[in-house]
Amino acid sequence: QVxxxxxxxxxVQPGGSLRLxxxxxxxxxxxxxxxxYRQAPGKERELVAGIxxxxxxxxxxxxxxxxxxxxRDNAKNTVYLQxxxxxxxxxxxxxxxxxxxxxxxxxxxxxxxVTVSS
Numbered sequence: 001q002v003x004x005x006x007x008x009x010x011x012v013q014p015g016g017s018l019r020l021x022x023x024x025x026x027x028x029x030x031x032x033x034x035x036x037y038r039q040a041p042g043k044e045r046e047l048v049a050g051i052x053x054x055x056x057x058x059x060x061x062x063x064x065x066x067x068x069x070x071x072r073d074n075a076k077n078t079v080y081l082q083x084x085x086x087x088x089x090x091x092x093x094x095x096x097x098x099x100x101x102x103x104x105x106x107x108x109x110x111x112x113x114v115t116v117s118s
Contacts, residue, residue: 009112022096030074038092
């Protein structure tokens with residue numbers, strides 16, 4: 001079955017960096033776009049970044065443009081989120097996501113906590 005397993009979260013000071021990873025299995029990874037979402041306490045889940053199947057195109061939320069970079073390694077079935085210049089407002093649970101079909105069926109990882117605090 002489809003599995004998405006995030007890792008790399010933790011506690012970091014403002015201005016610091018983290019690299020999140022999402023290991024995928026149970027589907028043909030290289031065929032599908034991948035996305036990172038986040039959800040802060042009391043807020044709705046929001047799209048942070050997306051990347052196309054071959055990695056040729058990416059998109060970002062305005063709040064993270066210039067600070068976060070999404071990438072993927074199709075040989076390793078893994079998608080990454082490099083987060084630099086972290087701010088307290090980046091604190092959230094970060095989720096890996098993919099989906100396909102009509103209607104689209106979405107798949108989610110269990111999430112990894114990122115806390116930005118001094």
